[in-house]
Amino acid sequence: MIGPDFPFPYDDFRGHPAGLGSIPNAARGTPIAVIGAGLSGTVVAYELARMGLRPVVYEAEEIGGRMRSSSFDGHPGTVAEMGAMRFPSSSTTLFGYLDEMGLRTVPFPNPLAAATPDTVIDLKGITVHGRTLDDLPEVFARVARAWDATLEDGADITALRTALRARDTGAVAALWHRLVQRYDDTSFYRFLADSPHLRSFADRELFGQVGFGTGGWDTDFSNSILEVLRVVATAADEDHRGIVGGCRRLPRALWSHPLRSAVGRPAGASVAGLHDGGVPRPAVTDIARSPSGSITITDATGETAEYPAVVNTAPVWLLLSTIRCDESLFDALHWSAIERTHYMGSSKVFVLVDRPFWRDREPRTGRYPMSMTLTDRMPRGVYLMDGALSGTDSEDGGDDGPAVICLSYTWTDDSLKLLPLDATERMELMLTSLSRIYPDLDLRSRIIAPPLTVSWETERNFMGAFRANLPGHYRYQERLFTHFMQDDFEAPHRGIFLAGDDISWTAGWAEGAVQTALNAVWGVMHHLGGACWPDNPGPGDRFAELRPLRLPD
Known part of the structure; x- marks a missing residue:
């Protein structure tokens, strides 16, 4: 970065x-x-x-x-990452300090990441599964290609990434200063809507809900496109890792x-x-x-x-x-x-479950009972964390002890919708939404501790x-x-x-x-x-x- x-x-x-x-x-x-x-x-x-x-x-x-790791009541050592939770490997200065402090990291289970056994995308009542982008319906690959083409045409992204990785400061300045002058007044959504590759509202909507790398991007649509171009150019949305034992x-x-x-x-x-x-x-x-x-x-x-x-x-x-x-x-x-x-406002809801049951394939379908989930329902993003990431196992896996689910990860307007609700009400709302996606899963019966939640916009010392x-x-x-x-x-x-x-x-x-x-x-x-x-x-x-x-x- x-x-x-x-x-x-x-x-x-x-x-x-x-x-x-x-x-x-x-x-x-x-x-x-x-x-x-x-x-x-x-x-x-x-x-x-x-x-x-x-x-x-x-x-x-x-x-x-905001490097805040919390434990569930009655379960010391468990980890719910209330703020920062995933760190791109391009964060080379950060990783220098992690190495110096002797701290270990493991791959983070983002949507379609190598560390994620399965990703579920649930939009407009239709649910699809995929291990990789190629497993999803063609529309997802088409929108991904449109996003790549938009970045190339609108920001010369390959040249910029190449210059950054080579640390060619002259080439970086020549490329980036031109983009700053061109796009300072442009929102992310305007950048997409002006692209010949994303003329379709349906395609822009799908991209906003799902995005690529870390998931949906629509909560950034009102922000400056320069914010997003920095993330993409520095590979901040790729190859994420979590800190063992909590950030x-x-x-x-x-x-x-x-x-x-x-x-x-x-x-x-x-x-x-x-x-x-x-x-x-x-x-x-x-x-x-x-x-x-x-x-x-x-x-x-x-x-x-x-x-x-x-x-x-x-x-x-x-x-x-x-x-x-x-x-x-x-x-x-x-x-x-x-x-x-x-x-940006943001809210998270975490629950602790008895074990990482999502690793058990169902004999009838061969599918996992639950997966990393992106949805247009209230949870928006659901992350499954066990072993080293949940603080319940010192290694990169583990299927015998408790495990952590980030039941909901929301931003801006979606976060504001949760402000009147306490932790239990938020949990119940998410469980009801997820029951529509996983009708055969009794997730509620697996929860073994009171939920944890945060809304960062109401935190007095963060806002x-x-x-x-x-x-x-x-x-x-x-x-x-x-x-x-x-x-x-x-x-x-x-x-x-x-x-x-x-x-x-x-x-x-x-x-x-x-x-x-x-x-x-x-x-x-x-x-x-x-x-x-x-x-x-x-x-x-x-x-x-x-x-x-x-x-x-």
């Missing part, structure tokens, strides 16, 4: 044996505030600590953020793992060890500029501390709502970008699942992503840095959270007078060469 907007090799930068850079000796031990202990915040804290700084992490809830293990590992090659730290030192009791400070309530020029943080206990630099990895909308932020810390253009950030730009929002995203470059800022706007997946170009993917974390680390290092190693230039060092296109007003 070396993105087309800023094709910097974050994986190589992260993996350099000497680290990301150094700070002056006088700056060692300097406390730096990090707001949020999700993936981005824990990466920032880990790398700042390695550099010899002292990150002070503030967290309103628990370590992990929250990565931010928790970054919190507690011994720091690799840390400057001025004893062996075994960790980010957790830099905090009293090994836990983060509580939620931030106020951010202000002090008379001395430093930045003052006040937390939920009323305790106040001053810092020469602050990294905010929490969703930027919190700076407008739950955190009182001094207006002088950002200029008017950046405040506009923060205010216009658009988040949505992830950022998704609308048409015309490129300029706002460019301001947020490039905010770590502060040499040209007026003094009141320097020293506070933004990171997280809503700052990245590939929101909703953990790789974006990691990449913007590394941008912020570079920004803090540079702010304190530090520098990268000559043979490992950082994102700020190569910014003039690789910078995103800036559209005129």
Whole structure:
């Protein structure tokens, strides 16, 4: 996922044996505030600590953020991935941290993926099965070909993918900047409707319901087509893997793992060890500029501390709502970008069942009793997870213990429909819908724990699942992503840095959270007078060469 907007090799930068850079000796031990202990915040804290700084992490809830893995009541160790759950293998920087932390991944059972024994597609009351696309009725292959042709004609996608994989930054810029100029004001749906290959409404409707790779795409139809082109160009919709034991293990590992090659730290030192009791400070309530020029943080206990630099990895909308932020810390253009950030709502419903019964073929039909399901009914997406993905087995399978079903995965309007319902009501709604698809399956009798659910748009400290730009929002995203470059800022706007997946170009993917974390680390290092190693230039060092296109007003 070396993105087309800023094709910097974050994986190589992260993996350099000497680290990301150094700070002056006088700056060692300097406390730096990090707001949020999700993936981005824990990466920032880990790398700042390695550099010899002292990150002070503030967290309103628990370590992990949207990397949230929950267990079912009475079944410790089971895993329901309430937020992030699948990670494309093209996320090479992310996988570098997974490897460093000693965490294992396994294939994720997406529709028609190699790890998925069978996929059921249920649309307009008609149900079809398929192991691969070739097993489905011809209309699906025809729409898939139409989508591929639309990408080729409208975005020269093969050339763009080739340039990205070759890391040919000149070719990437030539291809991508032209697309930004052409499509900034274009929605995903307009891109499809303008294609000669998808003139049929029925074809566009089928594509929206089923899509390819991760499933249906219609919930993205109102978003900018540039958002979708980034996903496709970087292979973010292909070859997904899940983290064994739950995705929250990565931010928790970054919190507690011994720091690799840390400057001025004893062996075994960790980010957790830099905090009293090994836990983060509580939620931030106020951010202000002090008379001395430093930045003052006040937390939920009323305790106040001053810092020469602050990294905010929490969703930027919190700076407008739950955190009182001094207006002088950002200029008017950046405040506009923060205010216009658009988040996608999303809901999930999980149940724990007695065993992965879906692996048992029915003798009469030879089919599985239940499959990964895409449907236009209320569940929309149903995922079957056992073994390593459900936390019930250490290996890649297992058919004796409990297993997890993501009974429903919905977005935007479909998610809003569920808001008035509690977990049990949501479960019952999904079970009723699925009984129409699987009339011979008594799924209810197999459930062995109370259901788990989440609606991210109602989560006080998130307010949505992830950022998704609308048409015309490129300029706002460019301001947020490039905010770590502060040499040209007026003094009141320097020293506070933004990171997280809503700052990245590939929101909703953990790789974006990691990449913007590394941008912020570079920004803090540079702010304190530090520098990268000559043979490992950082994102700020190569910014003039690789910078995103800036559209005129």
